[in-house]
Amino acid sequence: MEVYYLSIVKKIFIYFILFLLGFFGYKGLSLSCNKYFNKQHENADKKIKENLKKDSNKVLSALIYSAVGAFNHKDAIKAFKVEIKKMGIINNWYLEFSNDPSLFNNKSLKNYDVVIWNNSTGNTLDEKQMDSFENYIENGGGYVGIHGAGDSSKNWKWYYEVLLKARFSHQPNREYQFQNGTLEKKCNSNFSNCEKLPNRWDREEEWYVFNESPKKKGSSVIYNLIVKDLVMTNIKDGVIRESSMGDDHPIVWTNCVGKGKAFYSAMGHKGKYFLEPLHLEVIKSGIIWAANKSAKCN
Numbered sequence: 001m002e003v004y005y006l007s008i009v010k011k012i013f014i015y016f017i018l019f020l021l022g023f024f025g026y027k028g029l030s031l032s033c034n035k036y037f038n039k040q041h042e043n044a045d046k047k048i049k050e051n052l053k054k055d056s057n058k059v060l061s062a063l064i065y066s067a068v069g070a071f072n073h074k075d076a077i078k079a080f081k082v083e084i085k086k087m088g089i090i091n092n093w094y095l096e097f098s099n100d101p102s103l104f105n106n107k108s109l110k111n112y113d114v115v116i117w118n119n120s121t122g123n124t125l126d127e128k129q130m131d132s133f134e135n136y137i138e139n140g141g142g143y144v145g146i147h148g149a150g151d152s153s154k155n156w157k158w159y160y161e162v163l164l165k166a167r168f169s170h171q172p173n174r175e176y177q178f179q180n181g182t183l184e185k186k187c188n189s190n191f192s193n194c195e196k197l198p199n200r201w202d203r204e205e206e207w208y209v210f211n212e213s214p215k216k217k218g219s220s221v222i223y224n225l226i227v228k229d230l231v232m233t234n235i236k237d238g239v240i241r242e243s244s245m246g247d248d249h250p251i252v253w254t255n256c257v258g259k260g261k262a263f264y265s266a267m268g269h270k271g272k273y274f275l276e277p278l279h280l281e282v283i284k285s286g287i288i289w290a291a292n293k294s295a296k297c298n
Contacts, residue, residue, distance in 0.1 A: 058094040060113045060291040067099040069122020070153035075271030077119050080146065083274045084116070087284055104129035106136070113291035114142030117149035119268065123156075134158050138258030142290030146283070147268035150208065163262050165255055166214040170234035170241045171206050178269075179230050180204050183251060186221040190296045191254065193285040194222075201278060205251075206269035207232065209241075213248040214255070220298040222252040222282070252282060254289065256297035261290045 064084060066077045081097060088095040096112070101124055109115070109132060125133065137143055143163060152168040154160075160167045171177065183201040187194040207225060209232050215221055232243035243249070255262040263286035273279055289295065 059092045061094040061111060063112045063115045064095060064097045064118050065115060065120050066118040067120050067124040069124045071121050071148060073119040073148050073269060076268050079271035079274040080118050083280055101125050101129050105132050109136040114144055114287055116144040119146050119148040121148045121151055122153045130156055137260035140259040140293055142260060143262040144286050144290050145264040147266055150264055150266055163257055164264055165217040165219050166210040169209045169211050171208050172232050173234050176231040178204055178206055181207055181230055182226045183223040184226055186224050190298060191222060192289040205267050208266040209243045210245060213245055214250055214253055215248060219253040219255050221250040225249040225251045254298060261297055263290045
């Protein structure tokens with residue numbers, strides 16, 4: 001009988017030891033795995049940051065400015081940041097993301113080949129900062145404006161009359177706010193990648209309407225919107241606004257501003273629009289064109 005109990009106790013002791021080994025062994029393995037994968041994630045994150053870091057081997061340097069002072073295209077701003085990070089890594093660009101208006105000074109702006117206004121709306125700069133940006137562009141800097149960067153929410157005459165050469169009027173609203181439209185290519189060989197862009201392009205967008213075509217003030221059109229089958233009317237507070245642009249309706253265009261360059265695309269209201277490869281290709285072409293000081297303007 002005594003031998004039997006000793007046998008039972010021995011088995012319980014062995015099972016207990018095995019349980020402890022199994023528990024702590026698994027926990028140790030789990031901790032080791034977590035440590036390994038966390039390290040791999042940190043290394044990958046570090047690699048991305050290093051890829052975006054400025055050095056003499058970078059093809060171009062860009063400031064992505066997304067400050068909002070009026071309508072907030074929140075999803076579009078976020079989506080563009082994600083996609084341009086990928087674009088920067090692939091094309092060996094230095095990218096700096098900031099909403100800090102204090103960077104708009106004569107010294108800091110010299111660090112960038114191009115400043116990208118990522119759906120930046122409203123009055124986010126003071127007069128001194130606006131003067132610095134004007135000086136930067138006029139002396140050879142590059143500008144890329146995305147969608148909301150061209151709305152009418154800024155109290156800045158130079159921005160509309162010299163940089164964009166266009167003033168926003170309205171966008172169609174109600175059930176016509178987002179429509180499928182056809183774009184027709186108009187660019188010339190001076191624009192990056194022009195020959196590889198499609199002659200016609202169908203896509204959905206919130207199509208902007210301007211008081212008049214920037215082409216009348218000397219802008220070079222990249223893509224013109226075919227408006228014959230679109231409703232370009234805005235109805236608000238009993239006021240009806242129609243387009244006065246007619247068939248001359250640029251959506252993407254460029255300007256020469258002193259020694260500098262300006263590229264503007266009125267496309268990009270929704271975040272999902274920045275998942276379109278062709279849309280990104282047009283923006284990429286605009287960035288390269290605006291940043292390249294040695295290439296001809298219009």
